[in-house]
Amino acid sequence: MIELNTFSKNEEKLHQISDYLEQLKHALVEISADYDEEQEDVSDLLGDALETMDDLIDIVNETADEIAELEE
Numbered sequence: 001m002i003e004l005n006t007f008s009k010n011e012e013k014l015h016q017i018s019d020y021l022e023q024l025k026h027a028l029v030e031i032s033a034d035y036d037e038e039q040e041d042v043s044d045l046l047g048d049a050l051e052t053m054d055d056l057i058d059i060v061n062e063t064a065d066e067i068a069e070l071e072e
Contacts, residue, residue: 014064018057025053 032046 011064011067014060014067018060018064021053021057021060025050025057028053 028046028050032043032050
């Protein structure tokens with residue numbers, strides 16, 4: 001049987017990962033703001049990366065929530 005404090009540690013790590021992903025997302029937003037319309041391909045790639053970051057953040061947060069529910 002898995003100890004409950006293991007869930008807490010995993011939940012904490014997931015929140016840390018989520019924070020790092022948020023920081024990366026903000027960096028991508030700043031980078032994409034530096035590209036103008038002439039560099040549309042790069043801007044599109046950055047937009048796709050931002051969508052992926054949002055998806056990853058959602059997955060990590062949902063997993064952390066599920067772990068928290070298992071602790072209860």
